[in-house]
Amino acid sequence: MLSACASHGTRKVSAMHEVDYGQLRVTEHRGHDDLLSAGLGLAGLAGPPSPFANPLHPAAEELRRRAIQTSWKGIADLGPLGGYGRVYGGVPDVPGREYQAFARIPGARSPHRVLLQLPDGFDRSKRCLVVTASSGSRGIYGAISLAGAWGLPRGCAVAYTDKGTGAGYFDYADDSGVALDGRRAKRGEAELEFQPPPASPTAGVAIKHAHSGDNPEGDWGRHVIQAAQFGLAMLDRAFPVEAPFTPENTKIIAVGISNGGGAVLQAAGLDQEHFFAGVVALEPNVHVKGHGRALYDYVTEAAVWLPCALSAEHFAPVPLARGPRGVPLPAWPIRCASLRAQGKLGGNTVAAQAEQARQYLYARGWTDEAMQTAASTTAFDLWRAIAAGYASAYLRRGAANMPCGFHYAAIGAGGLPGVADPMTRAAWWADGSGIPPGNGIGLFGGMNVSTDPTLVGSECLRALWTGDDHEAQMLHASVAATAARLPRKTLPLWVLHGAGDGLLPTAFSSEPYVAWLRDEGRRPIYWKVPHAQHFDAFLALPGFGERYVPLLPYGYAALDRLWAHLYEGSAWPLDAPVPAARPRGPAPLERGTLGL
Template sequence: MFSQQGTTQHSGSDDLLSAGLGLDGLRTMLPPAFVDAEHPTSEELRRRALWSNWRGIADLAPGGGFGDVYGALPSVPGREFTAYAQVPGASQPHRVLLQLPDGFDAGKRCVVVTASSGSRGIYGAIAVAGAWGLPKGCAVAYTDKGNGADYFDLDAGMGVDAASQVAVASTDAGLAFTPSTTSGQGVAFKHAHSQDNPEADWGRHVKQAADFALAKLNEALPAQAPFTFANTRVIAVGISNGGGAVLRAAELDGDWLDAVVAGEPNVLAEGHGARSLYDYTTEAALLMPCALPQLGIPAMPGLEAKCAALTARGVLTGVDFDAQQKDALAKLHATGWTDAALRAGSISVAFDLWRAIGVTYASAYGRYPHDAHPCGYRFSALNPDFTPRAATAAERAAWIADGSGIPPGAGVGIIDPQPLTDIGLTGLSCMRTLWMGDDADAQRVRKGVAETTAKAPRAGLPVVVIHGTDDGLVPQAFTSAPYVAMAKAAGRDVRYWQVRNAQHFDAFLGFPQYGAVYVPLLPYVYTALDRVDAYLDGKGALPANAVIPTVPRLGKPLTADNLAMPR
């Protein structure tokens, strides 16, 4: 099950939680530098990956509350154990990692198992699971769930190995991802191009990370062995895609999990209101920019031409710009979008996330190789005029640390199938047709989506689901609400916290315009973990269902009163 195993020691100025950066170092705007930009060491890449992933998930800005109102970032010495794991039937491995603190609590015997949020690499849940579990003496097991920033440079024929080093593809290179064909130009990456539809196996990825944790605990702590699921507490936690992954793990057979906490989960469940990520993402990519001005959000440059082009294509109706905006908003309302979700969804419009997600997931669900996207998209380093070029050695070396697992970003962009004069609408319309149409490609993509459908959690397993009511990337009406309803209808013990004034991205709360009106979600995840842990110790009850009436901080430092944490 496991290969390419490695062990490293981390202490002093290179601890488990932040590689010695601490809160002040993580707040620094520039990433940790490499001595040799083209040949960074594994230690330098790890430090930079931790910096990137902390900043991509948590609000660390002064006044945001981290370290004062909730959370902490102590120096935690310990060891890391790494490996590739592979689920049966998959062509590509996923990375697994165990962080074992020197202060492991031998009496409690606790493992926190987690999956990266979004498509991030192996440290993509450090701010969620590591920040909570490591200071408490728990070991923390991670999986990148078949995603991650293991990009492959097609021009150079190079990928990333187990030690995060760039290497030439060969039979003995031990790369974390090698596409089925290495010919061509540009960049291939695991989430889109593994041809495994990794989302269908997210639950099994989490289970394998837990298996890896027990195996390594038995090796590392022989005096306390054996570690088994019967005598070791295992709590699964994740947010976003990681939240969806731990809910998928919850449905697996066997008495191996003790509790699950899922924040803002990307999960597809059968039931009223449920919609797949691909469905509402491709809808948002087309319609949301035109709808937002009706909610008081300034129009982006060129929007009038885009809305007029959509009208000419029959996607919108309206004799003028205002009427076209109203029609876009009405169409989104009709499919379940709330104004709160649309306002927060403007973040994804501004950062081109709807297109990025649609392009990546079309390939993933349809199991297409890098050179066969059904709508003609490709990925590459880009010139200033958006034409493709070969990546530089320095760009290639930094991808594993800087990449989020879904371009654009870290020097990799999306190549649109049509000239820029098309305003991108041919590609966006094609992606929408993959959901709405009925040709072979549409059936292929929808089959992949269906493979990700969640089932009810195992009977008797405590599950806590937490979601912001203003989430604009993974709206609760399409995801967690149908899941909770399905699970409760099946008689499962699922508790549901709905957090007012919380959207999807804590990291964006450092921007004053977002921090003023939204509260972070991480405090509720940490608190839910505290209460679940106390419940398992016999010292408290599971969290009760709650709609939490938070209070926006309106430019002031966050306080406990803003969070209105349920008692």
């Protein structure tokens, strides 16, 4: 409605649906506050959690500051050896305004949060709108270290979507959720980011990604397009004399990382009318029907098999694959014994069983490099956490009837389900990752009383993929809805992925997607970056930084090349040599290490 009031009668209307949003929140960010770091600067972002004056009732600006800090720390390597701000990237002070609302996909039960960051230095001579989607299941600022850090200092406006995920957790214990400003509010007191159907106070905690009933992943591309349309409408509002802002006069650059990378590739497949000027996707969770493997397939496989495989001597030198005495983590050899008892493995020693498990995964497309870095994901029990949340989303379940007996609840006394600490609950929107466990919320259920208690739940989740009953068929249908479509031939498109990615292995995601595009006559640029893995933030962990390089600088480089093509007349390269990166080693990162 705001866009229509500010527009001229000659505005060209896109065939794509206009964004549908409700209440609009506009805030100013200047002085000791800004768009990129909320006034913290690089040192503050890397420091301890930004404090609250009243932890029971944090102010909206305090929640925003901590949400931005949490999002930076979740993606970028801000450690003293990582080189951020010295070798690549930076966190300059960028004053400006934010426009935020809840937007809706037609037919969806729950909204997705959209946000436009408009710098005071917006370059009206080079109209630029960067649009992005959160990585993982993070909240609205989840991609700020990529899209915001590159676009805002350049004078671009940056539009964000949480793509139907985020930490708008709803706690049935006090019937509260998250309002537009990030603060807690009771059902009926305000419009909430996520408001599930009423249930008993003992129903636990409901998570938007898992429990919205919408299978949001199937609409990630539409979320990205709606965020871009919201950005254009807010530019119309900010500069009514220069309106309308349209794809014809404003270059829209879509960029994302991980799940956000998959989201912008989904959006690229929906764009047949030159809506986007270019797309850059880092380590995307992308699925192509009949090519590669879907995330749920290899995540549930990893949850069952990787604990045993990583017990193999082959992985002895790998960080997080061994305990302090150089032996496998205690639960991992037990997994080997469980699989042997089921007849899935032979051999009378852990070494023999682990090697068989490794060979099984190798035959399924896993590489040693992917398995090595997957040790971190396995040690942190992320496979089971991801699978439980995604299964619930795909089957459109609520908090009280998640598949395989899982449920989320606040962690009480003795680690049992209980009532959330009020201070922890008040900070959920700022601190949460979008998929528990974490921040005082546990993943319960899916276990039995045995020496290998998590196996029963992992095998149940796996059976939803390998089975053929009604639930398995429904899950497969939901996964099929997430498949990317073919982008237009003229779209500049760049895909980057770490060769050592152990969460979204290239063999299952980027490589089959790029091969499919090339088979269909497209010319994407593909960088499989040596010695890069999925989590730049993990490079601060002992043993990680020495072995790997961060992926973010390569994303910035691709965006630089796209900018030069769009605004400086440089030819779009038909190909670009993959940088000859080398491991960082124990010393601080240097530019030459990146091979750029």
